[in-house]
Amino acid sequence: MVNVFACPVIVVALGLLAPALGGAQSSDLERRVLQLEEKMRKLDPAFGRDAPVDLLSRLEALERKMERLLQAPAEPAPPAVSPLQPVSVSGDYQASKDAETRLPVSGYMDFHFNKNRGDPGQFDFHRFVLLFGHSFSDRIKFWSELELEHALVEGGEEKGEVALEQAYLDFLIKPYFNLRAGMLLTPVGLVNERHEPPSFNGVERPFVETVIIPTTWREMGFGATGDLGRGFRYRAYLMSSLNAARFDARQGIGGGKTNGFEASFRNPAKVGRLEYVGLRRLALGTSFYSGHAGFDLHRINPRINIFSVDGRYGYRRLEFRGLFANTWISRSGELNASLERTLGRNPNIGSQLRGAYFEPAVHLFPRRLRQDLIVFTRYEKYNTQHRMPKGFVSLPQFDRWSWVAGATYKPNADVAIKFDYNFNRNASSVIRVADTLNLGIGWWF
Amino acid sequence: MRLVALLALASALLGEERKPDRTISIVAERFYFSPSRIVVKEGALVEFVVASEDTDHGFRIPAAGIDAAIPQQGKGELRVRFVAARKGKYPFECSRACGAGHNLMRGEIVVK
Numbered sequence: 291m292v293n294v295f296a297c298p299v300i301v302v303a304l305g306l307l308a309p310a311l312g313g314a315q316s317s318d319l320e321r322r323v324l325q326l327e328e329k330m331r332k333l334d335p336a337f338g339r340d341a342p343v344d345l346l347s348r349l350e351a352l353e354r355k356m357e358r359l360l361q362a363p364a365e366p367a368p369p370a371v372s373p374l375q376p377v378s379v380s381g382d383y384q385a386s387k388d389a390e391t392r393l394p395v396s397g398y399m400d401f402h403f404n405k406n407r408g409d410p411g412q413f414d415f416h417r418f419v420l421l422f423g424h425s426f427s428d429r430i431k432f433w434s435e436l437e438l439e440h441a442l443v444e445g446g447e448e449k450g451e452v453a454l455e456q457a458y459l460d461f462l463i464k465p466y467f468n469l470r471a472g473m474l475l476t477p478v479g480l481v482n483e484r485h486e487p488p489s490f491n492g493v494e495r496p497f498v499e500t501v502i503i504p505t506t507w508r509e510m511g512f513g514a515t516g517d518l519g520r521g522f523r524y525r526a527y528l529m530s531s532l533n534a535a536r537f538d539a540r541q542g543i544g545g546g547k548t549n550g551f552e553a554s555f556r557n558p559a560k561v562g563r564l565e566y567v568g569l570r571r572l573a574l575g576t577s578f579y580s581g582h583a584g585f586d587l588h589r590i591n592p593r594i595n596i597f598s599v600d601g602r603y604g605y606r607r608l609e610f611r612g613l614f615a616n617t618w619i620s621r622s623g624e625l626n627a628s629l630e631r632t633l634g635r636n637p638n639i640g641s642q643l644r645g646a647y648f649e650p651a652v653h654l655f656p657r658r659l660r661q662d663l664i665v666f667t668r669y670e671k672y673n674t675q676h677r678m679p680k681g682f683v684s685l686p687q688f689d690r691w692s693w694v695a696g697a698t699y700k701p702n703a704d705v706a707i708k709f710d711y712n713f714n715r716n717a718s719s720v721i722r723v724a725d726t727l728n729l730g731i732g733w734w735f
Numbered sequence: 736m737r738l739v740a741l742l743a744l745a746s747a748l749l750g751e752e753r754k755p756d757r758t759i760s761i762v763a764e765r766f767y768f769s770p771s772r773i774v775v776k777e778g779a780l781v782e783f784v785v786a787s788e789d790t791d792h793g794f795r796i797p798a799a800g801i802d803a804a805i806p807q808q809g810k811g812e813l814r815v816r817f818v819a820a821r822k823g824k825y826p827f828e829c830s831r832a833c834g835a836g837h838n839l840m841r842g843e844i845v846v847k
Contacts (some may be wrong), residue, residue: 374799381813396832431838460838480820486834519772567767660809703807704790
């Protein structure tokens with residue numbers, strides 16, 4: 291390779307040499323010209339093969355070579371070789387070359403019409419959720435969801451709510467081990483962490499994932515996440531505990547969510563989820579939760595254990611999803627007695643809560659179309675008093691089941707127009723539960 | 736190493752006409768890529784065909800300077816070609832907000 295930066299030095303040397311030609315010793319001059327020729331040959335090995343004999347001609351040859359080198363364009367620096375050399379990208383329609391990934395605002399919305407049989411219907415802008423994220427670097431990322439429920443919030447009145455649904459930092463260390471801290475979604479069940487309206491059938495979320503697993507369930511916490519390879523992923527957190535003082539017979543543990551407000555970390559709950567997503571269109575998951583919930587109670591500290599398994603599977607134009615969840619509440623007899631002393635009534639909380647559902651669905655339009663029409667049915671059975679503590683009797687109205695039949699039309703993968711009819715039943719011959727008609731539009735952007 | 740880099744560069748320049756040494760289908764779905772760990776040989780011309788099962792996702796490979804969009808289901812697929820020039824482990828990730836679990840939608844390319 292020719293070092294053009296050496297050339298000016300040699301030209302200057304030649305310039306200094308020229309005036310000395312007349313009086314200098316010829317042997318000294320010849321030695322110095324010879325040195326220059328040797329240097330030139332380092333730049334161009336072919337130089338001086340047919341060198342003239344006399345000193346002046348050799349100097350002129352050096353000058354001419356210098357001129358040519360100075361006039362020659364500098365060679366471009368070789369391009370940096372990145373470890374993965376991009377060759378082509380096709381099918382992309384919004385490429386970005388920004389070094390920092392600054393995510394735009396995104397979100398989802400849910401607009402419903404619900405009508406219980408025998409009652410007038412009601413419109414409800416159920417959820418208006420905005421998501422914000424930011425990548426501080428490739429290893430530190432922020433994510434959040436801010437939610438407005440039921441459209442209106444007024445001070446002190448039971449209307450809507452503004453809630454921080456999640457807000458956390460991810461510290462990405464290795465694929466199999468990363469750290470996460472902040473307001474986290476409890477990793478239990480199918481819907482709690484994957485609740486964007488187009489991602490599930492039905493206007494409302496499944497009853498089992500509303501009553502037995504109280505979505506949207508979020509708590510303060512921290513923990514580890516990772517991809518173990520071969521399709522296995524996990525999340526393991528320590529989270530603020532439920533408040534057993536707010537449990538009841540109808541909603542089970544749902545009232546005990548702190549949602550990060552005055553959350554207790556005195557006895558943090560241990561929560562974990564293991565997922566398998568190694569085969570196309572198959573996702574399996576199992577979750578556990580274990581934690582004490584008595585921080586707001588006097589002298590009793592019941593332990594809450596939850597176990598759930600769930601799965602989603604797609605075959606051709608068929609899709610299936612299902613979930614089973616069981617909750618154990620220890621010392622529920624003492625809990626009922628304690629709350630009865632405080633509230634003046636027996637909350638009749640069960641010692642075990644259990645629920646399950648199964649949902650087959652069929653896509654009526656061919657896969658190649660941009661639109662989709664899904665017809666589904668779902669059977670759900672859930673009982674917030676599956677087992678009762680000694681001395682307490684279960685109430686049959688809390689042993690519930692539903693058949694849900696409906697359709698989801700997607701003019702776009704991110705827009706879902708939904709309809710369903712719920713045939714709701716319970717084991718009571720006295721207290722009946724009404725059937726429900728639901729219409730809704732949900733979208734993600 | 737220098738020879739491999741030069742070969743990789745030459746391959747990159749000629750890669751459009753060359754048939755990929757390996758084509759890998761990747762499914763993108765809230766909130767994972769499947770497969771999420773992809774092993775390729777050093778020097779190989781690799782093509783990823785990435786299709787979404789739901790919404791738009793992004794596909795960013797920082798080591799290749801690639802950040803492209805994966806079209807939502809029913810709107811086609813993304814094809815990315817690159818030459819695995821140097822041994823190592825290189826992450827890829829979803830670069831478009833796709834929902835509650837977006838941050839963990841990641842994977843790794845292992846060049847051996």
